Amino acid sequence: MPLPDPQSALLSTFIRTFITASHILHHHAVLDAYGHLSFRHPSNTSTFFMSRNTAPATVSSPEDVIEYRVSDASPIDPSAPQGYAERHIHSEIYKRHPSVTAAVHSHSEAVVPFTVSGVPLRPVYHMAGFLPADGAPVFEIGEHYGEAEEEARDMLVKNERLGAVLAREFDGGVAVVLMRGQGFTVVAEEEGGMQEVVLRAVYTQKNAAIQSSAVMLRSAYEGAGGGWRAGEVRYLDEEECKGATDVTRWSAQRPWKLWVREVEASGLYVNSSADKHSGFAASKSTKPTSCPFAHDEVMLSDVSMLDSELVKPALSLLTAVQAVRSGSPRALHQVDDEADHAPVFAFGEVA
Numbered sequence: 225m226p227l228p229d230p231q232s233a234l235l236s237t238f239i240r241t242f243i244t245a246s247h248i249l250h251h252h253a254v255l256d257a258y259g260h261l262s263f264r265h266p267s268n269t270s271t272f273f274m275s276r277n278t279a280p281a282t283v284s285s286p287e288d289v290i291e292y293r294v295s296d297a298s299p300i301d302p303s304a305p306q307g308y309a310e311r312h313i314h315s316e317i318y319k320r321h322p323s324v325t326a327a328v329h330s331h332s333e334a335v336v337p338f339t340v341s342g343v344p345l346r347p348v349y350h351m352a353g354f355l356p357a358d359g360a361p362v363f364e365i366g367e368h369y370g371e372a373e374e375e376a377r378d379m380l381v382k383n384e385r386l387g388a389v390l391a392r393e394f395d396g397g398v399a400v401v402l403m404r405g406q407g408f409t410v411v412a413e414e415e416g417g418m419q420e421v422v423l424r425a426v427y428t429q430k431n432a433a434i435q436s437s438a439v440m441l442r443s444a445y446e447g448a449g450g451g452w453r454a455g456e457v458r459y460l461d462e463e464e465c466k467g468a469t470d471v472t473r474w475s476a477q478r479p480w481k482l483w484v485r486e487v488e489a490s491g492l493y494v495n496s497s498a499d500k501h502s503g504f505a506a507s508k509s510t511k512p513t514s515c516p517f518a519h520d521e522v523m524l525s526d527v528s529m530l531d532s533e534l535v536k537p538a539l540s541l542l543t544a545v546q547a548v549r550s551g552s553p554r555a556l557h558q559v560d561d562e563a564d565h566a567p568v569f570a571f572g573e574v575a
Contacts, residue, residue: 238266238273240495240497242263242275242289242418243285243288243289244487245418246281248483249280251487254328255331259280259331260275260328261274262314263418269294271292272292272315273292274290275308281493284496292311292314294319295319297387310329310380312382313387313409319388324412324413326416326417328421329408330409335407335432336406337432339403344358344359347465347468348435349460350464350468351430352431353460353465355399357460362403363403366404368385379406400428412424415473423479
């Protein structure tokens with residue numbers, strides 16, 4: 225059986241991770257029937273990928289994934305299935321912020337109250353240190369509707385102009401932007417990719433729930449005659465945010481591997497994503513596989529750019545592991561040699 229070229233194999237691994245990440249986001253109720261995940265092409269920064277117009281939990285194969293141009297959010301394949309109306313959220317973020325490699329747009333019910341109440345969403349615990357210490361910015365779409373009567377005022381970011389205005393909110397390294405009456409969008413940069421953006425989306429929602437509980441508890445205590453003795457709700461300051469973010473990145477593989485196992489074992493989700501370019505048969509089982517691209521073995525899912533010096537040895541290692549699977553002579557020695565030079569990525573892509 226002919227082996228795939230390393231770039232196709234790497235893209236196949238990204239797509240596998242994308243499908244799993246979509247399932248994780250649904251499993252945690254960050255996405256339901258609505259909302260979406262995207263990732264930038266690992267070797268062609270002018271394109272990005274999203275699923276077709278379907279509920280994220282039902283994404284199951286590479287045929288469900290569409291490649292789009294960053295320039296205008298148009299599909300590379302003119303016969304591609306219908307995509308999401310709000311893909312301009314993603315295209316304009318990728319256009320304005322070259323370092324961003326993944327994004328999630330969510331309608332989380334835990335977060336929406338912070339988009340309409342004037343109460344800032346601030347980090348209240350260490351897993352949400354990526355949130356701005358003084359509160360996540362809120363995108364007010366009502367200020368940016370066009371004058372044309374045909375532009376529906378439906379709260380959706382459905383064109384380049386609105387997407388570009390939203391993308392500006394991420395200037396200065398902002399990771400999370402709330403959207404009035406909609407939810408939030410969160411991004412991750414090169415070193416984190418899809419794994420980090422999933423973690424940020426999950427913990428943005430958890431932080432919102434914890435902050436709401438803390439504010440209500442504080443109000444109830446005061447109303448019951450506790451006065452101000454309890455003090456104000458305490459938030460992380462900027463230094464605490466930085467330290468917490470560093471620690472979370474260091475330990476990010478722990479929740480990621482747990483979440484992968486949870487969706488694999490649930491019975492609801494299907495990931496038959498051994499891409500036709502990979503040369504390996506698709507797995508139709510929800511159980512962990514022995515394929516060398518499985519999450520706990522060779523995990524190159526979020527390597528940033530194929531032409532970087534970091535990625536070259538990783539691709540060599542991937543090729544070597546493929547050779548082992550094919551029964552190539554001296555393949556084991558090749559793996560040993562390449563492993564000595566393979567980079568260790570912050571999010572465990574080579575596990």
